[in-house]
Amino acid sequence: VYYRAVLYTGTGSAQSITGVGFKPDFVWIKERDGTDAHFIQDSTRGSTQTLYTNDTASQFNETQGVTSFDADGFTLGTYQGMNNNGNLFVAYCWQANGGTTSSNTDGTNTSTVQVNSAAGFSIVQATASGGYPTFNSFGHGLGTTPGLILVKQMTGLVAGWAVWHKDYANTAQDFMNLNRQQQKFGVTKHLHHHFFLLLTGGRLMLEVNL
Numbered sequence: 001v002y003y004r005a006v007l008y009t010g011t012g013s014a015q016s017i018t019g020v021g022f023k024p025d026f027v028w029i030k031e032r033d034g035t036d037a038h039f040i041q042d043s044t045r046g047s048t049q050t051l052y053t054n055d056t057a058s059q060f061n062e063t064q065g066v067t068s069f070d071a072d073g074f075t076l077g078t079y080q081g082m083n084n085n086g087n088l089f090v091a092y093c094w095q096a097n098g099g100t101t102s103s104n105t106d107g108t109n110t111s112t113v114q115v116n117s118a119a120g121f122s123i124v125q126a127t128a129s130g131g132y133p134t135f136n137s138f139g140h141g142l143g144t145t146p147g148l149i150l151v152k153q154m155t156g157l158v159a160g161w162a163v164w165h166k167d168y169a170n171t172a173q174d175f176m177n178l179n180r181q182q183q184k185f186g187v188t189k190h191l192h193h194h195f196f197l198l199l200t201g202g203r204l205m206l207e208v209n210l
Contacts, residue, residue: 002119012085025096043099106139
């Protein structure tokens with residue numbers, strides 16, 4: 001098992017969430033009975049580095065969110081968005097490689113990857129270079145073309161989440177925006193303020209408007 005969703009109730013105090021069945025490397029948390037944001041933390045960036053999936057904001061440091069990834073789950077601090085007293089939450093948990101990363105040079109730009117080949121899951125972190133319309137490619141380490149890719153610029157220019165899927169009609173150009181209620185975009189509609197992604201062989205290619 002490399003993925004599991006667990007339910008829990010917030011306490012407002014530090015608590016351990018167990019029952020995952022493995023040490024998660026990627027945790028996506030959402031309040032089920034309220035309107036608070038979606039939060040993502042992972043073991044590549046470190047447990048305190050947080051991203052919203054429903055917003056364009058850059059990553060931020062939250063020391064009271066997920067404070068550690070544990071053998072059977074994770075530990076929470078007192079941050080209300082993930083642990084407000086009495087509120088109901090769901091945590092979607094994926095296992096990568098136990099927090100151990102490696103350098104990947106398959107693309108034009110070196111990437112840091114944390115790969116679980118058996119699960120077909122990889123966390124990729126890389127730095128883009130050049131300005132628009134420079135293409136950067138980043139290795140993901142899976143050895144095969146992924147079926148789903150989520151991309152978020154973590155710092156600098158505020159940008160949304162780009163989502164690519166293998167079943168899009170135009171897999172070379174189509175993507176969706178995770179933080180907007182809109183249909184998929186073609187690249188020609190969105191060049192002016194966003195990045196788009198392409199897939200070529202085992203590499204992820206991005207054009208980034210830095």
